[in-house]
Amino acid sequence: MTAQSAANPNSPPNPPAGAPMGPEVKVQARNVNVFYGDKQALFDVTMDVPDKSVTAFIGPSGCGKSTFLRSINRMNDTIENCRFTGNIQINARDIYDRSVDPVVLRASVGMVFQKPNPFPKSIYENVAYGPRIHSLARTRSEMDAIVERSLMRAGLWGEVKDRLHQPGTGLSGGQQQRLVIARAIAVSPEIILMDEPCSALDPIATTRVEELIGDLARNFCIIIVTHSMAQAARVSKRTAFFHLGNLVEMGPTEEIFTNPRDSRTQDYITGRFG
Amino acid sequence: MTEPARPSAEMTGGVPSREANGARIRRRRREEARFQLYGRLAVLTALAALAVLVVSIALTARTAFWQNRVTLDVTLAESAVDPSGKRDPEEIRFSGDVIGPTYEALGRVLAAGGTSPLPQRFAPDVEALVTDLATTPLLKQVVADPGLIGKTIRIRVPINDDIDLYLKGAGFKAQRMRGDAAATLILTAPDTGGAAVRIPPAPPEAAESGEPGEEPGEEPGLAAGVAPEPSAITGGTVPDVAGEAEGRAIILFEGDALRNFMGQLRAEIAREIAIREQETGRLDQLVTAGTGGGTGVGTEAERLGIAARIELLRQESALLQAGIDPAASAGSNTLALGDDRPSLMIGLRGGVVKAERVSETRIEGIIVKPFTDAPALDAAVETGEYWLLTIALPQNQRKLSDATIVYAGALRDQGIIKAGFNTGFFTRADSREPELAGILAGLIGSFFTILVCMVAAAPLAIGAAIYLEEFAPKNRVTDFIEVNINNLAAVPAIVYGLLGAAVFLDFLGRRVGIPNLAPGLPLVAGLVLALRTLPTIIIASRAALKSVPPSIREAALGIGASKMQAVFHHVLPLAAPGVLTGAIIGMAGALGESAPLILIGMQAFVSQAPTGIDSGATVLPVLIYSWSDHPERAFAPLTSATIIVLLVFLVLMNGLAAFVRRRFERRW
Numbered sequence: 001m002t003a004q005s006a007a008n009p010n011s012p013p014n015p016p017a018g019a020p021m022g023p024e025v026k027v028q029a030r031n032v033n034v035f036y037g038d039k040q041a042l043f044d045v046t047m048d049v050p051d052k053s054v055t056a057f058i059g060p061s062g063c064g065k066s067t068f069l070r071s072i073n074r075m076n077d078t079i080e081n082c083r084f085t086g087n088i089q090i091n092a093r094d095i096y097d098r099s100v101d102p103v104v105l106r107a108s109v110g111m112v113f114q115k116p117n118p119f120p121k122s123i124y125e126n127v128a129y130g131p132r133i134h135s136l137a138r139t140r141s142e143m144d145a146i147v148e149r150s151l152m153r154a155g156l157w158g159e160v161k162d163r164l165h166q167p168g169t170g171l172s173g174g175q176q177q178r179l180v181i182a183r184a185i186a187v188s189p190e191i192i193l194m195d196e197p198c199s200a201l202d203p204i205a206t207t208r209v210e211e212l213i214g215d216l217a218r219n220f221c222i223i224i225v226t227h228s229m230a231q232a233a234r235v236s237k238r239t240a241f242f243h244l245g246n247l248v249e250m251g252p253t254e255e256i257f258t259n260p261r262d263s264r265t266q267d268y269i270t271g272r273f274g
Numbered sequence: 275m276t277e278p279a280r281p282s283a284e285m286t287g288g289v290p291s292r293e294a295n296g297a298r299i300r301r302r303r304r305e306e307a308r309f310q311l312y313g314r315l316a317v318l319t320a321l322a323a324l325a326v327l328v329v330s331i332a333l334t335a336r337t338a339f340w341q342n343r344v345t346l347d348v349t350l351a352e353s354a355v356d357p358s359g360k361r362d363p364e365e366i367r368f369s370g371d372v373i374g375p376t377y378e379a380l381g382r383v384l385a386a387g388g389t390s391p392l393p394q395r396f397a398p399d400v401e402a403l404v405t406d407l408a409t410t411p412l413l414k415q416v417v418a419d420p421g422l423i424g425k426t427i428r429i430r431v432p433i434n435d436d437i438d439l440y441l442k443g444a445g446f447k448a449q450r451m452r453g454d455a456a457a458t459l460i461l462t463a464p465d466t467g468g469a470a471v472r473i474p475p476a477p478p479e480a481a482e483s484g485e486p487g488e489e490p491g492e493e494p495g496l497a498a499g500v501a502p503e504p505s506a507i508t509g510g511t512v513p514d515v516a517g518e519a520e521g522r523a524i525i526l527f528e529g530d531a532l533r534n535f536m537g538q539l540r541a542e543i544a545r546e547i548a549i550r551e552q553e554t555g556r557l558d559q560l561v562t563a564g565t566g567g568g569t570g571v572g573t574e575a576e577r578l579g580i581a582a583r584i585e586l587l588r589q590e591s592a593l594l595q596a597g598i599d600p601a602a603s604a605g606s607n608t609l610a611l612g613d614d615r616p617s618l619m620i621g622l623r624g625g626v627v628k629a630e631r632v633s634e635t636r637i638e639g640i641i642v643k644p645f646t647d648a649p650a651l652d653a654a655v656e657t658g659e660y661w662l663l664t665i666a667l668p669q670n671q672r673k674l675s676d677a678t679i680v681y682a683g684a685l686r687d688q689g690i691i692k693a694g695f696n697t698g699f700f701t702r703a704d705s706r707e708p709e710l711a712g713i714l715a716g717l718i719g720s721f722f723t724i725l726v727c728m729v730a731a732a733p734l735a736i737g738a739a740i741y742l743e744e745f746a747p748k749n750r751v752t753d754f755i756e757v758n759i760n761n762l763a764a765v766p767a768i769v770y771g772l773l774g775a776a777v778f779l780d781f782l783g784r785r786v787g788i789p790n791l792a793p794g795l796p797l798v799a800g801l802v803l804a805l806r807t808l809p810t811i812i813i814a815s816r817a818a819l820k821s822v823p824p825s826i827r828e829a830a831l832g833i834g835a836s837k838m839q840a841v842f843h844h845v846l847p848l849a850a851p852g853v854l855t856g857a858i859i860g861m862a863g864a865l866g867e868s869a870p871l872i873l874i875g876m877q878a879f880v881s882q883a884p885t886g887i888d889s890g891a892t893v894l895p896v897l898i899y900s901w902s903d904h905p906e907r908a909f910a911p912l913t914s915a916t917i918i919v920l921l922v923f924l925v926l927m928n929g930l931a932a933f934v935r936r937r938f939e940r941r942w
C-alpha cells in the first residue's frame with residue numbers, strides 16, 4: 001500500500017473550511033494531498049459531500065478531479081508511486097485507517113468509469129460477479145433476484161431481460177454504461193463515484209444515464225465528474241470546482257453557475273479556459 | 275495527404291501549375307511502385323527459399339517412406355535353431371540360428387523349385403540381400419514359442435539398404451535393354467580351380483535378323499524358375515569343395531548387340547588412363563624434387579607399378595580401338611572384365627550369365643543364375659529373347675555385387691520382393707542397419723521430453739509472468755529481473771545444455787545422487803528444455819497480460835474484487851489465448867532443439883523405444899543429427915524423412931497456437 005493513513009487519525013472533526021456542514025454528511029475530506037511520485041496532484045482539499053444527492057466535480061483537464069474521486073474508494077492505492085496524506089471519512093469513519101480493507105471499502109463505494117468497461121462475459125455474469133465474490137446471494141434464485149433488481153434500478157431490465165446470457169460487450173455504449181452502473185449497485189454500495197460517465201456516449205444515451213443518475217440519487221450518495229457544465233447543472237445539487245489541484249469553491253450548483261465567488265470559477269464557466 | 279502548394283507566378287486562382295503537380299505525382303507514384311516491387315521481391319525470395327528447402331528435403335525423403343521387403347517361407351530346421359534339441363529359450367536366444375534357414379529359403383526361391391541350388395560361390399551375394407539383424411524378430415518369435423522349430427513359417431523382412439536403394443533407382447544406374455541381334459548360347463564344361471577349359475564354339479548359326487527392339491530399363495529382372503543346370507554344384511550349404519564345378523557359358527552375337535557396353539568400357543579405360551597419367555605426373559614431380567631416400571625408393575616402385583598398369587591399359591585401349599576380330603574368338607584379343615571394369619550381364623532362358631571376357635561380338639562368362647531351360651548343346655537365341663544389363667560403375671566401386679543385383683531383380687520380378695509403405699520407420703527404434711532403423715525412440719523420447727518440459731516450465735513461467743506483471747512492485751529489482759529474463763531468452767541453447775549437464779547430471783545426479791538424473795533420459799532433457807523455454811513463455815505471457823486493457827482490472831477492483839480475484843477471474847482468462855500461444859510456441863521451440871540435448875547424452879544409440887521419462891531415449895532433432903552423420907547412404911533419405919516428420923509436428927503445433935489465438939481471442 002503506497003497510501004498512508006492520515007497523519008492524525010484521532011483528530012476531532014474540525015469545522016470544515018469552506019463547506020457548510022449538512023445534516024447528512026456522507027464523505028468528509030480534510031486536507032487531502034495526493035502525490036504521483038514527486039508531483040503533487042491535489043493540494044489540501046477539504047470538502048463535505050452530502051448523502052442521497054448528486055455532487056458534481058468540474059474543472060479543466062488535469063486539475064485532479066479523478067484523483068480526488070479515486071481517493072474516495074482508494075483506487076489510488078493500486079497506482080504505483082501514488083501517495084496520499086490527509087483524511088477522508090465515510091460515515092464518520094476514516095477510510096485510510098489501518099483497520100479498513102480497501103477491497104471491502106470498494107464494495108460499498110462503487111465506481112463507474114469514463115469508458116464503459118463491462119467484463120467480456122454475459123450480461124448476467126457482469127451483474128452477478130460482485131454479489132458472488134461478496135457472497136451476497138446464497139441461492140441461485142437469490143442471485144437471479146439481485147441481478148433483476150440491479151438491472152431494473154439501472155433502467156436496463158426491459159432491454160436485456162431476454163438476452164441475459166449474451167455478452168455484455170455486445171450492448172450499445174449507453175446500455176453498457178447502464179450495465180456497469182447495474183454491476184456497481186448490485187453489491188449495494190452507499191456511494192457511487194462516476195468519472196465522466198457520459199463522455200463516451202451519444203446525446204440520447206447521455207439523457208438516459210442522466211435520468212438514471214437522478215433516480216439513483218434518492219438512494220445513493222453520487223459523485224460525478226463531468227466536463228459538461230450543462231450536465232452538472234442538470235443533474236447535481238452541489239458542484240465543486242477544481243483548478244490545478246486545488247478545490248477552488250464548492251456550493252449549491254445554481255450558486256456556482258450563477259454567482260461564483262472566485263474569479264477562476266467565473267472564467268471557467270464562461271469558457272475562458274478549460 | 276495534400277501536397278503543399280507553394281505560391282508561385284504560375285498559380286492561377288490558388289491551383290498549382292498542373293504540369294508541376296503532375297510531375298510530382300508521377301514521381302510519387304513511381305516511388306511507391308518501386309517500393310512495392312521491392313516488397314514483393316523480398317516476399318518472393320523468402321517463399322522461394324522455403325520452397326527449395328521443402329522440395330529438396332521432400333525429394334530426398336521420398337524413398338524413405340516406402341521399402342522393399344522380401345517374403346519368405348523359412349523352414350526352421352532344428353539343426354540350426356536348436357542344435358542341442360533342449361528347447362531351452364535362453365539357449366535358443368543366444369545360439370539359435372535363424373538367419374541360416376532364411377538364407378536357405380532365399381537360395382531356394384532363387385533356384386525356384388529347388389532341384390538345382392545356386393552356385394556356392396554366390397552364397398555371399400545371396401546373403402547380401404538380407405542382414406541377419408532383420409531376422410531378430412523371427413528369433414524372438416521362436417524363443418517365445420519353441421514349438422515353431424521344425425515348422426515352416428512365412429516371414430516378411432526388409433531387404434538390405436543398399437539393394438533397397440538400388441531397386442528404388444537411387445544411386446548408380448544400371449541399364450537393361452532387350453538384345454537386338456541374334457545370338458548363340460554355348461554351355462562350356464565346368465571348369466576346375468578357376469582355370470578356364472573351353473570347348474571351341476561351334477560356328478555361329480545364322481539367325482533371322484529382327485528389328486532391334488531396345489527396351490531400356492533401370493533394373494535387372496529375370497524370369498522365374500530354374501531347370502537342372504548341367505554344371506551347377508549341388509546345394510548352397512554344402513561344404514566347400516576345392517575345384518568346385520561352376521557353370522560357364524559362351525554367347526556369340528550376330529550383330530553389334532554389345533555396342534553400348536563396349537562404349538562404356540572404352541570410356542572407363544580412357545578415364546583410368548587419364549587418372550594414372552596424372553598420378554605418374556605427380557610422382558615424377560616428387561622424384562625430381564628429390565625427396566628423401568626411403569621415399570624415393572617407394573615412389574620409384576609405385577611409379578613403375580603405375581607405368582606397367584598404363585601400358586596394359588594402352589594395349590587394351592588399342593585392342594578396343596582396332597575392334598576385336600570375332601574370328602579370333604577365344605584368343606588373346608578378348609578383354610578380361612575384372613572388378614574394376616563395367617559389368618555386363620546377359621539374361622536368357624531364365625538364367626543369367628555374367629561376362630568375364632568380352633570382345634565385340636562374343637562374351638564368355640559364369641552362370642550366375644541357372645537356366646530354367648538349359649540346352650543340351652549349342653542353342654540359337656533369337657533377337658529379343660535375351661536382355662543385356664550393363665552397369666557402368668565398376669563392381670569394386672560399389673557395395674553391391676553383380677550377383678546380388680541379379681538376384682534382387684529376379685526376386686522382384688517373381689513378386690517375392692515387394693515395395694510397400696515403410697511402417698517400420700514409425701514403429702521401430704534406431705538400428706545400425708538403415709532398413710531396420712525407425713524413429714519410434716525419437717518420437718516417444720520427444721513426447722516424454724516435451725511433456726516434462728511443459729509440466730516443469732509452463733506453471734513456473736506463467737506464475738512468474740503473473741507475479742511480475744500484476745503484483746510485483748516496479749522498482750530496480752524487478753527492472754533488473756526483467757532485463758535478465760530478456761537476456762536469458764537470448765542465451766544460446768547450448769549453454770543451457772552445459773548448465774543442465776553441470777547441475778542436473780553432475781551435481782544433482784552424481785554428487786547428490788538422485789537416481790533418475792542420468793544422461794540420456796527424457797526427464798533431464800525436459801528439465802533442460804524447461805530452463806530454455808522458461809524465459810520465452812514468461813515474455814509471451816507478460817505480453818499477453820499486458821495486452822488486457824487496464825479497464826478490466828479497474829472494473830473488477832471497482833466493485834470490490836481483490837487483486838488476486840481481478841487477476842484470476844478476469845485478466846488471466848482474457849490473457850489465456852496469448853499465454854497458451856506463448857507456451858505452445860515455446861514447446862515447439864523445445865521440440866526442435868538439439869544442441870543442448872546432445873550435451874546431456876541424448877545422442878546415444880537407442881535401439882528400444884523408451885517406456886517412460888526415466889528410460890533412455892533420443893529426440894527427433896538429435897536423431898536427425900545422428901543419422902545425418904552416418905556413412906551409409908540409405909540414412910540420407912531417412913534423415914530427410916525424419917526432418918519431414920519433425921516439420922509436420924512443428925507445423926501442427928504452430929497451427930494449434932494460431933487456432934487457440936483465433937478461437938479464444940476476445941475483443942473488448
Ligand SMILES: Nc1ncnc2c1ncn2[C@@H]1O[C@H](COP(=O)(O)OP(=O)(O)O)[C@@H](O)[C@H]1O
Pocket residue numbers: 036041059060061062063064065066067068079
Ligand atoms: N497514474 C498517474 N501517474 C502520474 N500522474 C498522474 C496519474 N494520474 C493522473 N496524474 C496526474 O495528476 C494530475 C491530475 O490528474 P487527474 O486527476 O486525472 O485530472 P482530471 O481527472 O481532473 O483531468 C494530472 O496532472 C495528471 O497528469
Ligand SMILES: [Mg+2]
Pocket residue numbers: 065066067195
Ligand atoms: Mg479525469
